[in-house]
Amino acid sequence: MGEKGRSKGCVGWFLVVVILALVAGAVVITIKKRSESHDDGGDVGPPGAVQKKYADALSVAMQFFDVQKSGKLEGNKIEWRGDSAMDDGSQVKLDLSKGMYDAGDHIKFGFPMAFTASVLSWAILEYGDQMGVVNELDAAKGSLKWITDYLVEAHPSPNVLYIQVGDPNTDHGCWERPEAMKENRPLTQVNTSVPGTEVAAETAAALASASLVFKSSDPTYSSTLLQHAEQLFTFANKYRASYSESIPEVQTYYNSTGYGDELLWAAGWLYHATGDHTYLDFVAQNGDDFANFGSPTWFCWDNKLAGAQVLLSRVSFFGASGLSSSVQSSLQKYKSTAEAVMCGLLPKSPTVTTTKTDSGLLWVSEWNSLQHPVASAFLVTIYSDYLLTSKTGTISCDGKTFKASDLRKYAQSQADYVLGDNPSKMSYLVGYGDNYPQFVHHRGASIPADATTGCKDGFQYLDSTDPNPNVATGGLVGGPFLNETYIDSRNNTKQGEPTTYNSALIVGLLSGLVTSSSVVRSFK
Numbered sequence: 001m002g003e004k005g006r007s008k009g010c011v012g013w014f015l016v017v018v019i020l021a022l023v024a025g026a027v028v029i030t031i032k033k034r035s036e037s038h039d040d041g042g043d044v045g046p047p048g049a050v051q052k053k054y055a056d057a058l059s060v061a062m063q064f065f066d067v068q069k070s071g072k073l074e075g076n077k078i079e080w081r082g083d084s085a086m087d088d089g090s091q092v093k094l095d096l097s098k099g100m101y102d103a104g105d106h107i108k109f110g111f112p113m114a115f116t117a118s119v120l121s122w123a124i125l126e127y128g129d130q131m132g133v134v135n136e137l138d139a140a141k142g143s144l145k146w147i148t149d150y151l152v153e154a155h156p157s158p159n160v161l162y163i164q165v166g167d168p169n170t171d172h173g174c175w176e177r178p179e180a181m182k183e184n185r186p187l188t189q190v191n192t193s194v195p196g197t198e199v200a201a202e203t204a205a206a207l208a209s210a211s212l213v214f215k216s217s218d219p220t221y222s223s224t225l226l227q228h229a230e231q232l233f234t235f236a237n238k239y240r241a242s243y244s245e246s247i248p249e250v251q252t253y254y255n256s257t258g259y260g261d262e263l264l265w266a267a268g269w270l271y272h273a274t275g276d277h278t279y280l281d282f283v284a285q286n287g288d289d290f291a292n293f294g295s296p297t298w299f300c301w302d303n304k305l306a307g308a309q310v311l312l313s314r315v316s317f318f319g320a321s322g323l324s325s326s327v328q329s330s331l332q333k334y335k336s337t338a339e340a341v342m343c344g345l346l347p348k349s350p351t352v353t354t355t356k357t358d359s360g361l362l363w364v365s366e367w368n369s370l371q372h373p374v375a376s377a378f379l380v381t382i383y384s385d386y387l388l389t390s391k392t393g394t395i396s397c398d399g400k401t402f403k404a405s406d407l408r409k410y411a412q413s414q415a416d417y418v419l420g421d422n423p424s425k426m427s428y429l430v431g432y433g434d435n436y437p438q439f440v441h442h443r444g445a446s447i448p449a450d451a452t453t454g455c456k457d458g459f460q461y462l463d464s465t466d467p468n469p470n471v472a473t474g475g476l477v478g479g480p481f482l483n484e485t486y487i488d489s490r491n492n493t494k495q496g497e498p499t500t501y502n503s504a505l506i507v508g509l510l511s512g513l514v515t516s517s518s519v520v521r522s523f524k
């Protein structure tokens with residue numbers, strides 16, 4: 001099983017033709033000040049006409065969350081899934097049965113799971129209106145809550161966070177349905193003597209963003225989420241250490257290359273969730289240390305900088321009035337760097353990255369190659385809507401001007417590639433279109449629902465030359481090689497393993513594209 005090394009290739013290098021010196025404002029755009037005190041997108045308008053292709057793809061993509069749910073399933077719509085992992089957490093009298101399995105295996109890895117929740121929250125906050133138009137909003141909120149219920153339970157006291165359920169070596173030594181698991185499911189925690197800043201901060205980001213999602217529909221739950229988020233941020237910031245150094249075993253799967261990005265990302269979300277200016281002071285004061293101003297980076301489960309830069313640019317676009325000039329000027333640096341990310345992606349930009357396939361797919365790593373184009377296109381979609389709503393109109397890339405519609409067109413090109421507009425004519429979204437992978441690396445999908453297997457005898461289904469008996473609907477597989485080929489083989493984990501965070505990213509992108517353009521709304 002090639003599952004070791006899933007963590008390879010999240011970050012990569014952002015190769016651009018020309019490196020911009022952006023900090024001092026090489027990208028200058030006029031900020032139209034608005035009267036709202038903080039974080040208000042302003043105008044609320046109805047979404048435009050529904051684009052059927054993206055709406056259909058969104059309804060497929062949403063289903064992978066149901067495929068990945070652990071615990072006692074409620075209203076289960078996936079006929080080959082059932083209850084599983086009901087005793088997770090019982091050894092410490094916690095109910096850690098919910099949450100989602102990470103990928104084709106059955107580990108609950110807290111770091112990427114929290115990222116899944118942060119991205120899904122963001123998608124709902126920006127594009128919940130569009131999800132509502134195509135009847136996916138309740139499902140999106142339900143899937144988010146399935147994770148946040150787990151994360152709250154995993155945080156039993158201010159300075160303790162359970163960050164993993166299951167032993168990857170044991171789990172990967174078995175090939176069985178989640179419903180059939182009988183192995184021990186040990187727990188891993190971070191605490192004051194074994195801290196993990198990035199995983200605690202990412203969990204804070206997840207719970208703060210989710211608190212906004214549930215603010216009007218369930219205020220009690222929302223304030224519970226926010227309380228956990230604030231405690232986790234304090235814990236993360238006060239006991240600074242990378243979980244990859246505190247607990248070296250995690251390096252095999254989700255190695256972290258640093259925690260500064262998660263602190264900024266979490267503080268950005270906490271500002272949006274609370275309106276408390278101390279969080280903006282935090283991002284302003286720590287920007288020079290952590291934000292890599294001027295250097296574009298790839299948004300992914302290990303590196304949240306590009307996401308934090310776009311999220312904080314929202315404040316400059318829509319809520320900067322009343323902030324001190326030092327905070328405003330720091331926020332400008334975040335915004336300039338967000339624009340450097342955009343400029344690194346737009347095909348006609350002088351600073352466009354060279355890391356892409358011949359037909360234009362952003363391509364950074366051989367493992368899970370689609371995570372980068374989809375994550376980047378999600379950010380591009382959001383930024384295009386900020387430009388449109390703020391009426392600031394354009395960005396400038398080394399002197400060349402681009403409009404919101406140029407950004408949106410780029411995001412669509414990446415989505416279209418994923419959905420089948422590519423040299424292999426392959427849809428990499430499982431269950432969408434006529435030609436999608438049949439040998440997805442996924443235990444539950446590969447074993448007939450009525451088979452009884454133990455840990456080892458299930459490997460016959462990994463090795464079988466038959467297609468999967470169950471469709472892992474909505475899974476976004478790893479995707480093509482740089483030469484745009486795809487080997488549809490069940491043991492091909494680099495290309496053929498769908499992950500839960502890939503689903504959050506594609507759900508975010510598709511919900512942004514569901515209508516012709518979107519008016520940015522307040523998060524409140």
Ligand SMILES: *[C@@H]1O[C@H](CO)[C@@H](O)[C@H](O)[C@H]1NC(C)=O
Pocket residue numbers: 188189190191192193194247
């Ligand atoms: C702190 O976490 C480590 C690593 O998970 C664990 O070994 C240790 O027992 C924990 N400390 C306490 C006091 O529970």
Ligand SMILES: *[C@@H]1O[C@H](CO)[C@@H](O)[C@H](O)[C@H]1NC(C)=O
Pocket residue numbers: 244251252255256257
């Ligand atoms: C994990 O990341 C650190 C920091 O980038 C690096 O030094 C280390 O070699 C990585 N570990 C593995 C197993 O790749």
Ligand SMILES: *[C@@H]1O[C@H](CO)[C@@H](O)[C@H](O)[C@H]1NC(C)=O
Pocket residue numbers: 481482483484485
């Ligand atoms: C495409 O790239 C993969 C990975 O580098 C390689 O194994 C494969 O042989 C290449 N296929 C072709 C047709 O060049």
Ligand SMILES: *[C@@H]1O[C@H](CO)[C@@H](O)[C@H](O)[C@H]1NC(C)=O
Pocket residue numbers: 489490491492
């Ligand atoms: C994976 O499966 C393919 C056929 O499906 C086989 O040709 C290949 O040898 C297998 N690779 C490994 C590493 O088991």
